[in-house]
Amino acid sequence: MNAFRRACSSLGRSHSPRTATLLLTEALVGVSCVASSLEVLSSARRKAPESAILRWPLARRKLPAEAAWLTRVLDATSGARRDEFMEAARLAAAVTLLLAGRDSRARTVALAGLTVTSALRHRRYGFQSDGSEQLLFQVQLASTTARLGGKNTRITDACLWYISLQSTLAYAVAGYSKLAGAHWRSGEALPGILRTETYGSGTAFRWVSRHPRAARLASYATTAGECLFPLIFFVGNGKSAPLFLLPAGAFHLINSGAMGLGRFFWAFTSSYPALLYTAQKGTETRLPAMAAGSTFAAVLLGAGRQIARRRRVLTGRGDEKFLTTGSGNRISFRVNTTTEPKGSDRPLIVFESGFMATMEHWTWISEALDGKESTVFYDRGGYGRSRHGRGRYRTPRPLTPHTVVSDLVDLVRHTRGERRVVLVGHAMGAGIVLRAAAELEDAVAGTVLLEPPAVTAPSGGPRTPAVSPLFVGSMRAGCGDLLPRPSWAGALPEHGARLRDDQYRDARLWEAGRREADVSADLGVHETLLASAPTPLTVVAHRDADLTGYSGLRPAAPHVLDGFRPGRLLHARPAAERAAAIVSATVERVAATVSATVSTTGERVR
Incomplete structure (x- = not known):
């Protein structure tokens, strides 16, 4: 630190403190970039960059479809040889930054080049970027801006x-x-x-x-x-x-x-x-005090927006009904009744969402089945208008796999009347509907699994990554506005976008997700659960999904769909409508079976 201060003093004797600070900052940026580029270039000789699992061929899938121009730019700058060329150019720019004169245009060009290439590296290899790369980019960007500002001290x-x-x-x-x-x-x-x-x-x-x-x-x-x-x-x-x-x-x-x-x-x-x-x-100056005051005002504004957002979430669409289950959770659900002739004789379809998903995620499937089938969509405790906990003040209770399954069982018994049901579960919801079907027994006429997780051993599946308590706390403080809009939100219908956005930024959704992540390993799909299923199973999955364990199911092999990203079946309209048709065909098949049973025995399942 003494050497550092002596360097500042030496520069300060020939330059103003402001200029000396900027020059020393740029020198340290140059040293950092030299070390970084030499490290990358030396490692590039020992391995093929594009063979790594976290490199560009895989990372490019994360880019949104509407950013085709950015994909083309990054494609043009990707590849083993191009990587080495870019790092060599960065190394030359960093050396220029160390050797160029104080007011040299070469210094400005070198800084701009380092800033642009740092942005390209981060977008291409975002998985590998760490805190040092991100902070260094901010320093490069600010230094470049200061250089472009000329001698404007402000x-x-x-x-x-x-x-x-x-x-x-x-x-x-x-x-x-x-x-x-x-x-x-x-x-x-x-x-x-x-x-x-x-x-x-x-x-x-x-x-x-x-x-x-x-x-x-x-x-x-x-x-x-x-x-x-x-x-x-x-x-x-x-x-x-x-x-x-x-x-x-x-x-x-x-x-x-x-x-x-x-x-x-x-x-x-x-x-x-x-x-x-x-x-x-x-x-x-008063800048530190102003910064502190602005931060405090921003926190108050964020908290106010969080309260308003929560009120809109609790208002919902207005067509929800409610059920207090045996666990004490207050569940919100929607019932859509078929207008088809003899619709009352067809099974009721009950949908179970995946991890951190609400009823709004089923919009495409709901619209495809509207008027054709009787359906029930609901939110688990803590999502949307559903509440987790018991009593007037919704005292939180520990979440268990049994609680999650029993809430679905109570909802089915409350809504089905004398009809049998077809249970449809998406992602993590597949394990939930399989366990509920085992409890409901003859009341279930069929089960459809949409994008189910890989089959695991009975001892438990992989746990869903936990949601940080600090993240949940920041959401409560009103930081939901800082969340970028998820890519799937733009794929769903425009109507209902405000509610989906509010739900996604609602702190209680993330809090509920944190609870469910703790029990997700016990809600997976295993071979014993599949073998004991009381009804035929219909599986719909992406073509790249791991379907080991599902191929031998009755009555048919899994339905393999394409045209959407894994995990996004509900959000891609063509794929969702195809899945809705498969669900409807399943209902048609089991309805025919129920009619044949009734005509033979004269009894309905109760």
């Missing part, structure tokens, strides 16, 4: 403040994320990281294993330092900034040796000149 100051606030946000978010993790609070996270192959170190792991108290102290110190980092602007009128940056830099330096995270050191230290400059500049 633009330069705004860019330096942007870098400072981005760096501060990075530290604070990392700290509060650790604070929300039980492993960090208990001190178990550090040994766990050091024992991994990717970020581990045998020497460091053995040391923390022998000194558990020191490991816990290091975890607590790291978390506290990151959480308190925003105080850099308020403590000591900016003169205490080195006391914040010295341990932060030492932290990155240690990580570069123990975990091989060398790029983190250079990426984060590239923001330190701006932090030193703005921390001291902040005493001359």
Whole structure:
């Protein structure tokens, strides 16, 4: 840090503090990019880049269809040879940045080139981008903007403040994320990281294993330092900034040796000149106070919007009915009655949604079956207008697989009357309807599984990735507006878009998803469950799905569809309408069986 301050002083004698800060920032950006490009180029000689599972051929599938122009640009810049050429160009730009004169146009061109290529790298290899790459891009972008602004001091100051606030946000978010993790609070996270192959170190792991108290102290110190980092602007009128940056830099330096995270050191230290400059500049302006006040106002606005959003979710479409189940959950559901002749003799179709999905996801199928079949759609506890918990104030209760299944069973018994039912489950809902069918027995005439999960052992399937409690808390605080609109939302009908958007940004949807993720492993599909199914099963899946275990089902092999992304059957209109036709055909088949049974025995299933 002393060397760092001497460099600042040396530059400051020949340049203004503002210019010296910008030059030092650019120098650190250059060093970081040199290290990054040399690392990529050296590794490219040892492996074929496009053979890696997280490389562009797979990542390009995540791009939305409407971004065809971006796909073409990225395709044109992808490939092993093009990758090496681009990294060589980045290396040349970084060296130029280190050697070019203060006001050289080459410096501006080099910065712009690094910024553009960093954006291309992130979009192509987003899975592999880490916090250092993201922060470095922000520093590059701000530095380029300052250069393009010429000698306008306001633009330069705004860019330096942007870098400072981005760096501060990075530290604070990392700290509060650790604070929300039980492993960090208990001190178990550090040994766990050091024992991994990717970020581990045998020497460091053995040391923390022998000194558990020191490991816990290091975890607590790291978390506290990151959480308190925003105080850099308020403590000591900016003169205490080195006391914040010295341990932060030492932290990155240690990580570069123990975990091989060398790029983190250079990426984060590239923001330190701006932090030193703005921390001291902040005493001359009201910007830190204004930033704090703006943050507080934004939180209040977000909370207000969250309350309004929740009210709209609880209002729904207005055609929902309600049932309080045996578990105490208050379930909202919609019933659509057929207008076809003899429709009352046909089975009732009850639909079960997948993980974190509401009734609104079934819009295409609902419209395809409207007037033709009698249907029931519902939301599980916590989704949409459904409530999770018991009593007037909906006191939360632990969610169990039995609770999820019993709610569906209660709903079927409440709505079916004397008719038999056909249960339709999508994704995780497939395991739920199979378990409900076993409890309902003869009341079920057929079961349809849409995009069911892979068949697993009876001991339990893979668990759905958990939803972070910090994420749920941020949603409650009103950060739902920061969520980008999901790609599937635009594929559904325009009517109902506002309600779907509100539901997606509703904190309780994510809270319900967090509960369900904990029990998802016990709601999978296994061979014993399939073998004991009381009725014939109809399976509809994507052509690339793992259908091992479903191929021998009666009465026919699975229906394989195309024209949609895996997991998005309900959102692609042609595929959803085809699935609706398959469901309707299943109802027709079982209705004929029921009619034949009634004409022979004169009795209905009750």
